[in-house]
Amino acid sequence: MSKDKYDVILDTMPETESRLEILFRQAGDGFIQVEYGREQRAMLQDSFRMLAVNDIILGKGLQGLIETVPGIRTNMLHFDPSVLAADKLIGAVKEAEDSMPTVDDVVLPSRLIHLPLAFEDSETKKAVAKYLKEVRPDAPNCADGYNLEYMAMCNGVTVDECKKMLLGTDWFNSGGGFWPGGAFLWPTDPRCAVVVPKYNPPRTWTPEGAAGIGGPCVFTYTTPTGGGYQLFGRTIPVFQFACKHPMFKDGPFLYRNADRVRFHEVSEKEVVEIYGHVHDKTDYVYEIEEGEIKAKEYIEWFNSDEVQQGAAQLKAKQAEGTKKAPRL
């Protein structure tokens, strides 16, 4: 074996005005990871571009391409190498990239899903209590029986301000994964970008519908499971195995790539009642607006002085908060 026996970058595309350098990394004999840039960053424009290119790739109907799995800055291509050669697949991705010289023209279909949320509901509180009892009695993120105090502390804000931030931004789905029906939701407004560490060690149980945040990313738990995100409340079902409700007639999943989620505060009673109307009576009407994201408009807004100043102010608070909050 040669000196570069661990080289995994099969090919690259150079950086352009509207895009980072692209790296094609090998990931076994049936996968290639397409990575945007060498730096670990979570910027929505990378995702906008990748999702648009992803549609072009899927539109080619390549025989042997099984699926694509976008993350926020990487796309994983799953293929059968006995049908589709790796270099042919890379060639097809390059072609798709070249066909899109600028991100300015990217317009993504993006529904806005309104989800009712009850902060500090009793079911999610049970998960925190169970964790304190069975996993880590001295967990500093669970002081006072919930995670919101800790979340606020980490970000140098009050609990009330923290709630306002969670409700004050749309959350963009860069792509699904992890657990059935799961979506990775990122804040569109950097002034509301709450950042928190994950549980250490993770929980063994979380109720269906619990809403949590880990790092900068929100996850709504689809079924009862373990988990490591800090919990702030409970929302309504976003997944249904039985596919009984009309929303799930084509499959058990609510979220689509590039959807946005906006939470609005309701009482716990209201959230609990909706469970019955989704799973049993199947007559709950989900509030979903058709819509789109125009990359150019978003990036201009994101880069505006007002947004950037607000983001910088939050970052300063977070730097202070991180010093004070106990490490997990």
Next chain:
Amino acid sequence: MLKIINGGIETLVEDWPGRLGYLGKGMSASGSFDNVGLGLANVLVGNPSGEAGLEITGGFFEAEFTDDHVIAITGTDMQPTINGQPVPMYTSLKVSAGDKIKFLHIGTTGFRSYLAVAGGVDVPAYLGSKSTCIFGAYGGFDGRPLTPGDEVKFGAPSADLGSLEGRKLKPEAMPELVNQWVLRAIPGPNTCPDYATEEGMDLLFSRVSKIQHTSNRSAYRLEELPMSFFARTDGGVGGSHPSNIIDHAYAIRGALNICGNTPILLVADGPTLGGYMCALNVINADLWKVGQGAPGRDFMKFQLCTQEEAVQARKDQKKWLSEDSLA
């Protein structure tokens, strides 16, 4: 039909290649953990090699046939008997209504046995597959392991039972079960120089690690790696540990996650996306060996392999799991 008397430690309905196309929906492929065991059992009874069969993990499974069938048992030898009489493995044989089949426990090699029935297991396909995802509790037989009183139905055989009986494998087609598994692997996507040191990767590819007893159908855990494995001091925006990165999709089955200092091989029911680096992938053609590695007993070693070798191995395996392997 098969009436379950004792589900054993864990017996699941699994097919192959499992539930493909839903990684982005958070659903791993599941499927038979040892696809060679299932594939050969299917070939022996005249089924397509990916048809669903029963995956018997650990042993103690016991059941009664209510009709005449042709069956085959492969994988690890759990000393199967029918009505108390030992039956040969890797041979198709006829069973009659009222026959009771019983498995003991694993011997010194292997961890899973496969029971295929001519006609396959008749459970509804869920999202395109009959496989059980045990952690998500969906697919297969009600999304769960078989328990006493369950009645498992079978499909129609491909030929009359008489012509399917007595089929055997060529001796060279028998899979070899060992205690130290050599898994061919391709480095990536996160390796040196940016994520791991060359010395770290050398260590990963040279050491023999015990399979930790906490391993299961979603994750096979190996012994911890030293901090010198990592080329970074932290994971930046991804998190405080150098194994952390911004969440990305996992190339499962077969991706080796580095979770903190613990390497975890993501297998049948593993998570499809997350925030840990992946240092290598076990090649598709060697995944079956992982399923026969017994947690707490067996060892694993990774062997560097190229894409070309891996693709050739896939083709060879396809031929292996076909009628070409019949004596």
